Every structure is written in C-alpha cells, then in structure tokens.
Amino acid sequence: MSLPAAPQNRAEDFDLQALSDACSERLKSEFNQAGKIATPIPLPIVEVVEEAEGVATIWLQVPTELAAAYKPGQYFMCWNPYDNKGKMDNRNFNSEKPYSVGNIRIDSTGIDDKTAADVGQHGRTQIGFTIKNLGRQSGELTRMARGDWLAIRGPFGTTFPTPHSGSTLILVSGGIGSTPMHMAAKEARNKLGNRVQIHAIMGFRNAAESHYVELMEKLCDSLTITTDDGSLGIHGYPTAPLEALLQSVEPQQTTLLTCGPEPMMKPVLQMAVDSGMSCYAAMERYLPCSVAACGLCMVGDKLTCRDGPVMSGDWLLAQDDFGQNH
Amino acid sequence: MAELTVEVPGLALSNPLMLASGIQGGSAAALHRVAASRCGGLVSKSIGPEKREIYPGPVCVEAMDSVVLNAMGLPNPGVEAFTNMMRENEFSKPMLVSIFGPDAESFANIATQMEDAGATALELNLSCPHSKPGSRSLIVGQQPELIKEYVSAVKQAVNIPIYAKLTPNTAQIAIEAGAALEAGADGISMINTVSALEVDPYAGRPIIGNLLCGMSGPAIRPIAQRKLAEVALAMRRGEIPEAPILAMGGITTGLDVARFIMLGASAVQIGSALIYGDVATFGQIEKELGDFMDVSGYKDLESMRGIALDSMEGLN
Numbered sequence: 267m268s269l270p271a272a273p274q275n276r277a278e279d280f281d282l283q284a285l286s287d288a289c290s291e292r293l294k295s296e297f298n299q300a301g302k303i304a305t306p307i308p309l310p311i312v313e314v315v316e317e318a319e320g321v322a323t324i325w326l327q328v329p330t331e332l333a334a335a336y337k338p339g340q341y342f343m344c345w346n347p348y349d350n351k352g353k354m355d356n357r358n359f360n361s362e363k364p365y366s367v368g369n370i371r372i373d374s375t376g377i378d379d380k381t382a383a384d385v386g387q388h389g390r391t392q393i394g395f396t397i398k399n400l401g402r403q404s405g406e407l408t409r410m411a412r413g414d415w416l417a418i419r420g421p422f423g424t425t426f427p428t429p430h431s432g433s434t435l436i437l438v439s440g441g442i443g444s445t446p447m448h449m450a451a452k453e454a455r456n457k458l459g460n461r462v463q464i465h466a467i468m469g470f471r472n473a474a475e476s477h478y479v480e481l482m483e484k485l486c487d488s489l490t491i492t493t494d495d496g497s498l499g500i501h502g503y504p505t506a507p508l509e510a511l512l513q514s515v516e517p518q519q520t521t522l523l524t525c526g527p528e529p530m531m532k533p534v535l536q537m538a539v540d541s542g543m544s545c546y547a548a549m550e551r552y553l554p555c556s557v558a559a560c561g562l563c564m565v566g567d568k569l570t571c572r573d574g575p576v577m578s579g580d581w582l583l584a585q586d587d588f589g590q591n592h
Numbered sequence: 593m594a595e596l597t598v599e600v601p602g603l604a605l606s607n608p609l610m611l612a613s614g615i616q617g618g619s620a621a622a623l624h625r626v627a628a629s630r631c632g633g634l635v636s637k638s639i640g641p642e643k644r645e646i647y648p649g650p651v652c653v654e655a656m657d658s659v660v661l662n663a664m665g666l667p668n669p670g671v672e673a674f675t676n677m678m679r680e681n682e683f684s685k686p687m688l689v690s691i692f693g694p695d696a697e698s699f700a701n702i703a704t705q706m707e708d709a710g711a712t713a714l715e716l717n718l719s720c721p722h723s724k725p726g727s728r729s730l731i732v733g734q735q736p737e738l739i740k741e742y743v744s745a746v747k748q749a750v751n752i753p754i755y756a757k758l759t760p761n762t763a764q765i766a767i768e769a770g771a772a773l774e775a776g777a778d779g780i781s782m783i784n785t786v787s788a789l790e791v792d793p794y795a796g797r798p799i800i801g802n803l804l805c806g807m808s809g810p811a812i813r814p815i816a817q818r819k820l821a822e823v824a825l826a827m828r829r830g831e832i833p834e835a836p837i838l839a840m841g842g843i844t845t846g847l848d849v850a851r852f853i854m855l856g857a858s859a860v861q862i863g864s865a866l867i868y869g870d871v872a873t874f875g876q877i878e879k880e881l882g883d884f885m886d887v888s889g890y891k892d893l894e895s896m897r898g899i900a901l902d903s904m905e906g907l908n
Contacts, residue, residue: 271794271795271796271797272796285794289794292794299657300654300657304653304654304655305653305654305655305656305790305799306650306653306792306799307792307794308792308794308795343649343650345649345650345801347792347795347797348795348797360648361648361649361801362648362649362650362651362801363649415794415795417650417792417795417799419650419653554646554649554651554667555646555649555651555652555664556652557652557653557654557867558615558616558866558867558870559614559615559616559651559652559662559664559863559866559867560616560618560646560651560652560664560667561615561616561617561618561619561622561637562618562619562646562667564619564621564622564625566621567621567624567625567628568625569616569622569625569870572870
C-alpha cells in the first residue's frame with residue numbers, strides 16, 4: 267500500500283521548498299501559542315551534511331523565532347516517523363530521542379548573528395542536529411536524506427549560564443558532546459565578541475570521527491584536539507591538556523562547560539571544582555518522554571529531562587550514579 | 593486553616609493529593625523525589641510480573657492545549673526488583689502500590705509479594721487502554737465478570753486493602769465499580785485515561801509511537817467528574833456497596849480538587865499536572881485548596897464531600 271505522506275512516494279516534481287515553508291509556518295503558529303513545540307511536528311529535511319565517519323548533520327527549516335528561543339544545552343525530541351523503506355514505523359523501528367542543536371543558520375533579517383558564513387540557505391532559518399551513529403536508531407538518522415521527515419518538539423530543559431563580559435569559558439567535549447559546546451561558543455562569541463575568552467578541548471576516539479573542528483577554530487581563542495589513538499592532536503583524553511589550561515586562567519572569572527561520556531565528564535568536573543571554578547555538564551541519559559512523566563532519566567533525585575540536561579558540576583560529583591557509561 | 597488530612601483504607605494521607613500511577617513513580621529515586629513535595633501520598637507505577645521496557649516514542653506529548661496523550665506500555669522494573677527496592681527504602685509519604693498482570697493468578701502472586709515487602713494497600717490496574725488489541729489487560733476493566741475474577745483472586749491472596757482502578761471506556765461505569773466492590777475491593781480508583789488517537793496530517797500517521805494512546809489532562813476533567821458522579825450516586829442509592837473513591841482526571845488546581853471531593857471522592861490523584869508544573873504543583877494545589885476551603889467555610893474535607901451530589905440524587 268502506498269502512503270502518499272511517505273517521502274519515497276512523492277511525485278518527481280514535488281515542491282519540497284513549498285512544503286518546508288508550510289511546515290515552518292505551522293511551527294511558527296504552534297510556537298507563538300505555547301512558547302515551545304509541545305507535540306511532534308514533522309519537517310522535511312532540507313539537507314544532510316556528512317561531517318565525519320558516521321557523523322551527519324540534519325538541517326531543518328524552522329521559524330526564526332524558534333531558533334532564537336533555543337539556548338545552548340537545551341534539547342529537542344527528534345523522531346523519524348517512517349522507516350528507511352518509506353513505510354510507517356510503529357513499535358519496532360525508530361523511537362523519539364533527545365538531541366541538542368549543533369548549529370543554527372540564521373537569515374540576515376533574523377536574530378543577531380555575526381558569523382556571516384552561516385547565513386541560511388535561501389535566506390531562511392535552519393537548525394542542524396549533528397548525530398553520531400552509535401546504534402541502530404542513531405545510525406538510521408545519520409542515513410536520512412533530503413526530503414525525509416524528521417519530527418521535532420521542544421526546546422526542552424535547562425541551559426548553560428550566560429557568560430558575562432570579561433569572563434573566560436572553557437569548553438571540554440568528548441565525541442558528539444561537541445554539539446552543545448559549539449552552540450555555547452557560538453552564543454558567547456555572538457553576544458560578547460572579544461569581551462569573552464573561549465578555550466576549547468575536543469576529544470575524539472580517532473581522526474576519522476573528528477568533526478566541528480573548523481567551526482570551533484573560528485570561534486575559540488584556543489582549540490586543542492585529543493584522540494584516544496593519537497591519530498589527531500594529542501594522544502590521550504581531554505583531561506591531559508586540561509591540567510595546563512586550568513592553570514593559565516583566573517578561576518573566579520572562568521566557567522567550565524562539558525558534554526560527553528560520563529566517565530570523561532566526571533574527572534573534568536572534578537578538576538574544575540578543585541581549581542575553584544564553577545562548572546556545568548550537559549547530561550545525556552536514556553530519556554524517553556521529555557515531559558517528566560516516565561521517570562526513567564533520573565540522576566540522583568533529579569530528572570534529566572526537566573532538571574537537566576544542564577546540571578551543576580558540584581551537584582553531579584556528589585551523585586553516586588554519575589560517572590559511569592549509561 | 594482547614595483540616596486537609598484524610599484516611600482511607602491502608603493509607604493515612606496528610607492531604608488528599610496523591611501522585612497518580614504511571615507518572616515518575618517507578619524507581620526509588622523518582623518516588624523519593626515526589627515524596628519530598630507537598631503531595632499527600634504516592635502511587636507507584638503499575639508493577640507487573642517482569643521488567644518491561646517503555647514503548648518506542650513518542651510516548652507522551654502535549655497534543656494541544658489541555659490534552660496530554662500517552663502510550664508508555666507499562667514500563668516497570670518487575671515485581672522482584674520493585675519489592676527489593678521497597679525493602680531497602682522508606683518513603684516519607686504513604687504509598688499505594690499499583691500492580692498488573694496477564695491473568696488473575698499473576699495478579700494474586702504479585703499482590704502477595706507486595707504485601708510481603710510491606711505494601712499497605714494495592715491498586716489493581718484493570719484498565720490499560722493502550723495495550724495491544726485483544727490482550728487481556730485491555731478487556732479486563734471492560735468486563736465485569738473478569739473484574740470479579742481478578743479482584744476476588746487478589747482479595748483471597750492478601751489481607752491489605754485493595755483499590756480497583758477503573759477505565760472510563762465503558763457504557764456504565766457503575767457496573768464495573770459494582771463488580772469490583774462485590775468481589776471484595778475496599779475502594780475504587782477512577783478514572784484511567786480515555787482512549788484516544790491523534791493523526792499528524794503532514795506525516796499522515798498517528799503521532800504516538802504505539803499508534804493508539806490514552807488521553808489525560810484538563811480536557812478530560814468533565815468526563816472524569818461525570819463518571820465519578822455515576823459511581824458515587826450508585827453508592828448513595830444503595831445500588832452498589834459504599835466504598836472510598838480515589839478520583840482523578842485532569843486535576844490542575846485546588847478548585848478542581850474541591851470539585852472531585854464534592855462529587856464524592858475521598859482523595860484525588862494527580863498526574864498530567866506534573867507535566868505542566870512538575871512536583872511543585874502539589875504545593876500550589878494544596879495552598880489553593882486550603883485557601884478555598886478557608887474562604888468558603890469548610891473546616892475539613894468531610895464537610896465538603898459529596899455535596900454536589902445532593903442536587904443529582906433524583907437523576908437516573
């Protein structure tokens with residue numbers, strides 16, 4: 267049976283841009299009513315960019331208001347309502363998963379954005395979710411194509427503290443934890459220009475998986491790459507170069523942000539706390555519902571979906587269930 | 593200050609505001625988190641014979657203003673893990689333990705294990721509207737004979753009070769309430785979610801991963817009130833045995849709680865409101881209820897209970 271709504275069944279002369287515009291208008295109406303997108307709204311994918319081995323960015327057209335309301339650290343629930351054969355997916359295929367926005371392309375009439383290279387295609391606002399193939403479901407997402415549906419709702423959750431003028435930001439990522447770190451750097455630079463110092467450390471398993479390096483180089487005063495196998499940058503974990511970096515900054519004026527696997531974030535946060543600076547982590551946990559209903563994303567006595575994903579380092583370090591792989 | 597405490601079989605509540613089953617309460621951490629709020633009591637997630645994973649998402653969404661749709665699929669850690677957790681934890685609020693199973697024997701087995709682990713009262717989830725079509729858990733709550741079979745089996749297995757949780761998706765809910773009470777239930781919990789379905793016109797398919805779903809939120813409150821009145825009036829008329837009712841469906845304010853108490857509820861359960869305001873909602877609702885009772889001159893819940901039924905006594 268042919269489902270006309272499935273992307274694979276569209277006519278050859280189908281106007282994808284008209285559909286994108288209509289869906290973006292629908293998002294705008296929902297957003298203006300509720301201040302967020304509360305129900306999954308499917309959008310046709312505008313573009314898929316391969317960033318690295320098994321890492322792809324999915325670009326979606328959204329109203330400028332929604333992109334402007336997004337704050338680094340927050341997440342959207344993302345859902346592919348069809349399987350890769352264009353059949354309706356129920357029960358056995360793709361579930362809805364939380365992803366933080368990795369990048370935003372803003373048109374020139376939209377919110378203030380000083381990174382001119384990121385002006386949106388066709389003058390329209392787009393958000394990009396950068397997804398790493400970590401299993402069946404995320405793998406399916408990395409193999410999606412222009413025109414496929416991706417339903418989103420959000421933004422949900424807590425955000426990183428806004429940096430103030432004259433402060434220093436240290437950003438430490440592991441793997442796909444690069445995405446919220448990039449948005450944090452981008453927002454800080456857009457807001458404060460040269461009145462903020464940004465130092466980033468990005469850890470990857472190997473050179474083939476490295477991504478966002480050029481984007482971060484543009485935004486940061488210093489960028490250090492580490493790889494587990496030494497195929498790019500420093501051979502080792504992000505904690506190795508972090509030691510010297512922490513000694514080079516004024517702790518009272520510095521905030522450390524991190525995102526990545528918990529076994530990486532735990533020592534990173536501990537080092538920040540030991541050196542006397544405030545620090546925050548964007549947590550990633552199994553997060554099926556996003557609305558404080560299922561109770562399956564607990565860290566200590568907090569819900570990652572609502573009390574997080576951004577949580578303070580001091581608090582996280584005091585939790586028994588923080589620091590292992592989940 | 594109005595007195596808000598209330599006692600129902602097996603549970604001494606500091607106020608009538610209980611967590612509803614299925615929201616958050618599946619683990620020690622989640623239950624402690626809710627217990628630390630101003631709720632009067634807890635209801636666990638429905639616990640079955642074995643661990644169950646959550647359905648593929650979307651599992652729970654605010655589909656429109658005042659409408660929450662969900663199909664979680666009864667995710668739970670299983671009776672063994674849950675009873676171990678109960679033995680290792682003491683909660684600061686009384687807990688009604690919700691259970692479900694594939695058949696009456698399984699219900700009775702789980703009930704026994706919960707009683708052994710210290711449960712003081714059980715809620716029997718007879719009415720999950722989003723189970724697979726044709727499964728027993730879909731039909732139990734809609735078939736009075738099966739309700740009797742299940743409730744009797746549990747009643748014979750345990751000494752602690754049991755509450756039968758009813759589905760609103762039947763023609764005459766007083767019939768199901770009567771079946772549960774005649775089979776020995778000590779109280780009624782009502783209502784479970786209203787069966788529902790929502791389609792996204794662009795995607796051309798239902799927006800919930802499980803396709804079928806249950807509806808909750810403020811939009812179902814008038815439905816819940818109608819069902820509650822039908823059961824409470826049947827009790828008043830002596831058509832079914834009298835028993836305390838734990839009522840729920842779309843409660844978000846103190847005035848909503850007053851509405852349910854006035855329709856005969858002893859206490860209420862609150863679920864979807866936590867999606868809007870999380871556990872802090874309990875404190876807000878408690879204050880609103882107390883303020884309303886003070887300004888209206890109700891000294892306690894009993895003086896308010898059932899008064900809205902008076903005008904409806906002659907109704908059929």
